[in-house]
Amino acid sequence: MEKVSLLIKNAYLITMDKNRNIFQESGIAINDDKILAIGPTKDLEARFEGEKTIDAKDKFVFPGFVNTHSHLFQVLLKGLGRDKLLYDWLNSSVRRAIKNIDPEAAYYAALVGCIENIRSGCTTILDYQYCHGQLGIDDAVMKAFEDLGIRGILGRGHTKVSGFPPGCECEIDETEEMFFNDVERLAKKYADHPTIGVAISPAIVWDLSENGYYKVRELANQYKIPIAMHTVETEDDDEYCLKEHGMRLIPYLEKVGLLGPDYIAVHSVQMTPEDIDIFEKYDVKVSHNPVSNMILASGVAPVPEFLERGITVGLATDGAASNDTQDMMEVLKITALIHKLHTRNAAAISASQVLEMATLGGAKCVQMEEKIGSLEVGKQADLIIYNPKTAKSVPAADPVSTLVYSSGENNIETVVVAGKVLMENGSLTCIDEEEALDKLQEIAYKIREKSGLGNHQWGQKITVYPFSK
Numbered sequence: 001m002e003k004v005s006l007l008i009k010n011a012y013l014i015t016m017d018k019n020r021n022i023f024q025e026s027g028i029a030i031n032d033d034k035i036l037a038i039g040p041t042k043d044l045e046a047r048f049e050g051e052k053t054i055d056a057k058d059k060f061v062f063p064g065f066v067n068t069h070s071h072l073f074q075v076l077l078k079g080l081g082r083d084k085l086l087y088d089w090l091n092s093s094v095r096r097a098i099k100n101i102d103p104e105a106a107y108y109a110a111l112v113g114c115i116e117n118i119r120s121g122c123t124t125i126l127d128y129q130y131c132h133g134q135l136g137i138d139d140a141v142m143k144a145f146e147d148l149g150i151r152g153i154l155g156r157g158h159t160k161v162s163g164f165p166p167g168c169e170c171e172i173d174e175t176e177e178m179f180f181n182d183v184e185r186l187a188k189k190y191a192d193h194p195t196i197g198v199a200i201s202p203a204i205v206w207d208l209s210e211n212g213y214y215k216v217r218e219l220a221n222q223y224k225i226p227i228a229m230h231t232v233e234t235e236d237d238d239e240y241c242l243k244e245h246g247m248r249l250i251p252y253l254e255k256v257g258l259l260g261p262d263y264i265a266v267h268s269v270q271m272t273p274e275d276i277d278i279f280e281k282y283d284v285k286v287s288h289n290p291v292s293n294m295i296l297a298s299g300v301a302p303v304p305e306f307l308e309r310g311i312t313v314g315l316a317t318d319g320a321a322s323n324d325t326q327d328m329m330e331v332l333k334i335t336a337l338i339h340k341l342h343t344r345n346a347a348a349i350s351a352s353q354v355l356e357m358a359t360l361g362g363a364k365c366v367q368m369e370e371k372i373g374s375l376e377v378g379k380q381a382d383l384i385i386y387n388p389k390t391a392k393s394v395p396a397a398d399p400v401s402t403l404v405y406s407s408g409e410n411n412i413e414t415v416v417v418a419g420k421v422l423m424e425n426g427s428l429t430c431i432d433e434e435e436a437l438d439k440l441q442e443i444a445y446k447i448r449e450k451s452g453l454g455n456h457q458w459g460q461k462i463t464v465y466p467f468s469k
């Protein structure tokens, strides 16, 4: 008998491999971080002995989802600045708080944000980190990734805080040089890390000079890291670019050499036919954030057209300030619904396409399709065990439709990343979750007070205080 670290047996496996194989009464043998074998339970039991065995009888096993875009610090700002378009929303919530977010606050926000990602089936997250009002925030997010064991990619972002409105001034006004130096520091530090990576993420077109964009491309090539950038989330990008550079955003990005297979175009809502041609030409990847686009009334990205043209699309929550959760299960269902409604075509996006975007599409976006996105021998063991026995999901007719249309976080029972069980039967294995929630409620309350943020309902200001101990 061969010893393996983890044996999952009796599962209904949705592999997402090239042939989209689905196996019943099957298992996965995992050794350390990799999938060693997939096959009928009785064959695996005859060959392997697991140090740990999970019986997944009557449960579905899917590859873990890849959340291709978030801003974990925004978990602190959940529920604020509602009912506004992008620019007003930024100025009335996020930009007011950035100067008051310290590393401890960022750590708890990232921790709870990642917990919600895990609970909703994500095993990989790309956090687009542009909060730099104080030093040490990027490292705090990295610590949260490490403490939980989630696969994390930190998109080191940059925002020109000098453009913030009065009252939002930050102590640190990061220059482009400081930004690029820190990208290099992080890229070197995490170059060989098994589960943590780095991306380079200028926030939006007005945050960098033209030379800055050339430098972004240079560093992406040098360190082989993806570029992620907010791209035509609204019409603002094109308006700014036409005024400053005499051309719309996407032709401008082509001109400065930023586009390529490693470019993740976040949102891609206000696209023209020419923009779609350019994306196809450069094999640009798209991060689709339908919940955030609906909350900020930004528009509907032409995802059915992207898919028809062979453009890779991954799914994402976006930050909790414009979502207002990190619930990937919600994103799956809304992705299917928004395009049916928008095109008045009930077949615009199918459940199987949604699952492809959430897994394989996301893996391609973050340049990790060789390692994650499907359950195959030799790949990383990143998976979720889904229990369909809930009132929302029963009767389950097929695992894919059930997952996309009839599910919630409580269906996700167990989550494995790189062969390590991060959550088992609904309980996190490495973190005291209740303590993290209490701490976040307390810290977020203080930041709201300090930043002068709060909500009115029926004309009265109301708030929720720290939980009682």
Ligand SMILES: [Zn+2]
Binding pocket: 069, 070, 071, 128, 230, 266, 318, 319
């Ligand atoms: Zn964003």
